[in-house]
Amino acid sequence: MRKSLKNTKSKINKPQAVLIDWNGTLSPTNFWSHLEKSEKKSQRGFFKLWTDSLFINHKDKIVPWMRGEFTSEDIISLVSKDTNTGFNTILREFVIGCKLMEYSSPNIPKLVKDLRDKKVIVTIATNNMDCLTRWTVPFMKLDSLFDEILNSYYLKALKHDLDVKGKALFFKDFFCKYAIEPSNCIFIDDGEDKMNVISNLGIDFRKIGADKTLEQELRKILTNL
Numbered sequence: 169m170r171k172s173l174k175n176t177k178s179k180i181n182k183p184q185a186v187l188i189d190w191n192g193t194l195s196p197t198n199f200w201s202h203l204e205k206s207e208k209k210s211q212r213g214f215f216k217l218w219t220d221s222l223f224i225n226h227k228d229k230i231v232p233w234m235r236g237e238f239t240s241e242d243i244i245s246l247v248s249k250d251t252n253t254g255f256n257t258i259l260r261e262f263v264i265g266c267k268l269m270e271y272s273s274p275n276i277p278k279l280v281k282d283l284r285d286k287k288v289i290v291t292i293a294t295n296n297m298d299c300l301t302r303w304t305v306p307f308m309k310l311d312s313l314f315d316e317i318l319n320s321y322y323l324k325a326l327k328h329d330l331d332v333k334g335k336a337l338f339f340k341d342f343f344c345k346y347a348i349e350p351s352n353c354i355f356i357d358d359g360e361d362k363m364n365v366i367s368n369l370g371i372d373f374r375k376i377g378a379d380k381t382l383e384q385e386l387r388k389i390l391t392n393l
Contacts (some may be wrong), residue, residue, distance in 0.1 A: 218251060
């Protein structure tokens with residue numbers, strides 16, 4: 169048993185793939201964040217009005233949206249009716265916000281490139297919505313920077329979803345495409361590994377936070393390569 173654990177650790181120190189969560193990990197930016205930062209009180213008011221509507225009044229729609237059951241337009245329509253605000257106005261600002269998302273550190277793109285130069289597959293793996301792929305990805309050129317973008321919206325499964333055989337619905341196609349064993353992957357997230365689902369797959373789950381940032385974790389991985 170000790171030998172097995174040692175070998176696993178050795179493989180993880182030189183991963184074949186690093187998978188990184190988007191919201192809260194690669195990016196701290198939320199929907200309509202540009203309005204929250206505005207000097208205009210009216211725009212900050214719209215930010216609160218719309219985010220409260222979405223994340224409080226329609227919070228039951230968030231997970232289904234991540235599973236591909238709703239489009240961004242479906243959700244914006246609900247917010248529009250709920251707040252008595254024009255659909256086109258909310259959607260326009262929503263798209264602007266998606267395009268203006270930022271990295272948690274300006275050094276992230278360089279660190280990702282450095283990892284890829286070391287022949288490590290670097291992938292965004294996120295419970296997210298169609299808006300990420302439709303607007304954030306092309307505007308930030310994420311598909312050029314990262315090898316893959318795994319988005320639950322298009323996979324129709326969240327990161328912790330398993331089939332009846334205990335196989336990962338979210339990750340399985342990625343593992344097959346690159347012929348990678350989960351034990352050769354690192355997953356970085358700001359959230360918890362619920363019930364150790366990801367760790368139990370064999371993936372090295374690494375949680376980041378205020379005391380350990382994504383930038384620090386990526387530098388640590390590069391140092392160990």
